[in-house]
Amino acid sequence: MPQPLEVLARRYRRLLLCYPRQYRRARGEEIVATFLDLAPPDRTRPTVREAVNLIRHGLRCRLGRPNSRGVVLGAVLTALAWGLFTGAFAARLGWETARPLPTEAEATELFGRMLGRDVTGQVVVDPALFVIYGQPLNAQNLHLLFSPDAGEYQQGRAAVSLHGPSDVDHRALVDSTRAWLYAHGWRVSEVVIRNRVACTGCDESTLPKEAVFAARRGDDVVSLEISLGDPRPRPPKPGVDGYDETYASVELTRASPAAVWPLGVVGGLTGALVGWLTFGWASRRTEGRGRLLRGSTTVLFGIAVAIWYVPLVVIVPSMLVDQLETSAPSWPPMWEWLGQPALLPVSVVGTGAALVALAVSALPRRRELATDARPAV
Amino acid sequence: MREPTFLILAALADQPRHGYGIIQEVAALSAGRVTLLPGTLYTALDRLAAQGLVARDREEVVDGRLRRYYRLTSDGLAALDAETARLRALATVAERKLRRHVRDQPAVAVRPRPA
Numbered sequence: 001m002p003q004p005l006e007v008l009a010r011r012y013r014r015l016l017l018c019y020p021r022q023y024r025r026a027r028g029e030e031i032v033a034t035f036l037d038l039a040p041p042d043r044t045r046p047t048v049r050e051a052v053n054l055i056r057h058g059l060r061c062r063l064g065r066p067n068s069r070g071v072v073l074g075a076v077l078t079a080l081a082w083g084l085f086t087g088a089f090a091a092r093l094g095w096e097t098a099r100p101l102p103t104e105a106e107a108t109e110l111f112g113r114m115l116g117r118d119v120t121g122q123v124v125v126d127p128a129l130f131v132i133y134g135q136p137l138n139a140q141n142l143h144l145l146f147s148p149d150a151g152e153y154q155q156g157r158a159a160v161s162l163h164g165p166s167d168v169d170h171r172a173l174v175d176s177t178r179a180w181l182y183a184h185g186w187r188v189s190e191v192v193i194r195n196r197v198a199c200t201g202c203d204e205s206t207l208p209k210e211a212v213f214a215a216r217r218g219d220d221v222v223s224l225e226i227s228l229g230d231p232r233p234r235p236p237k238p239g240v241d242g243y244d245e246t247y248a249s250v251e252l253t254r255a256s257p258a259a260v261w262p263l264g265v266v267g268g269l270t271g272a273l274v275g276w277l278t279f280g281w282a283s284r285r286t287e288g289r290g291r292l293l294r295g296s297t298t299v300l301f302g303i304a305v306a307i308w309y310v311p312l313v314v315i316v317p318s319m320l321v322d323q324l325e326t327s328a329p330s331w332p333p334m335w336e337w338l339g340q341p342a343l344l345p346v347s348v349v350g351t352g353a354a355l356v357a358l359a360v361s362a363l364p365r366r367r368e369l370a371t372d373a374r375p376a377v
Numbered sequence: 378m379r380e381p382t383f384l385i386l387a388a389l390a391d392q393p394r395h396g397y398g399i400i401q402e403v404a405a406l407s408a409g410r411v412t413l414l415p416g417t418l419y420t421a422l423d424r425l426a427a428q429g430l431v432a433r434d435r436e437e438v439v440d441g442r443l444r445r446y447y448r449l450t451s452d453g454l455a456a457l458d459a460e461t462a463r464l465r466a467l468a469t470v471a472e473r474k475l476r477r478h479v480r481d482q483p484a485v486a487v488r489p490r491p492a
Binding site: 033067 | 395396397400414415416417418419420423424426427428442443444445
């Protein structure tokens, strides 16, 4: 049976796995001996404070360059970016557990009841939860994700649009639809009134308006846009874009399934850890190397970080404003916050720069070259 | 220079010490206020070694445990000396201000309250 001190030493050695192997070989026994010297006789396992201390300093040690603070910043940026992107990818996997969209018949019945009219033949349902140009992603259209059209990859929906002259007042339609939603257990957002068309240099008060609101029940999310203008159709106005005769449109999408959250968190933490360890490996590999090699890896890494973070800085604030203005009951999928897949071609360039930096870091040192070049005995 | 770094250098000023010895000496120098954990200590020693302030002295095995001793280099001695002088100068200024405050305190205390 092992002695308590041996058990304690083994547990400290286990925590030392946070340090790089070479460091453990050089300093591991010394650190364990110091812990054992400090431990009271009855201690059988490391304290939480000791464990946190070893994990924290072990992860720092993996970055090498003990005299540098910039290396910690670089590692944090890399870990955060990798965590976000892998978290988004894991969240997309979580979406595979979502319920499929309703069939056309189911959607027709739901929209008909919601709007209080027959919408037979006017409902369109996408063939999958996520589509690109109305089609599920497959081997034939995968290349679109790496093209400027990547932004067309969107959540699939069941939708209906009502056109032409209406037999009811549009404000009454807003009220009756909201009343039906409330009565049937939907959680309904506030109504936002906005301009129905975009117009530069117009008197905003003369522009047609529309009421926009959303509702959620279970994993069903509906977004509604109902015109507040004259029920009778009007000819297009000069200088006004996009004016059509549609007076109401409803879209049904699926809310994030429960599996998205745990998968996103686990994926994010795993990606962050892998990002930290990979950055640390490259940092240790390039420590003390020639100026050209260190300079080139720094520039390549800088390009990668800029490409990873610029979309975040640009997209997140605008999406946040949109989300808060419309008070939608469901948040967009995580990857859209990262500008994906619309900016996938750009992100691929950033990842390419990071991979080249890793490849340059992996170049053998001169001594290794000399050793490798030695003839076999 | 941060306080733990200063205390580690101070602990090594009179003789080389191993990790456990440094931790004990730092606790004694700070009257038990600073208790270094080994993870923190060895990260600091790596940094100080990279700066050329600390170097390995010797190693021995006691009761089957490896003890590696560290000593101050001449640069380490100079850095400790400079930091000590800086702290002493700051302490002198603060002390002078405190003495002046204590001297002026009675006058403040007897000042009559406004009606």
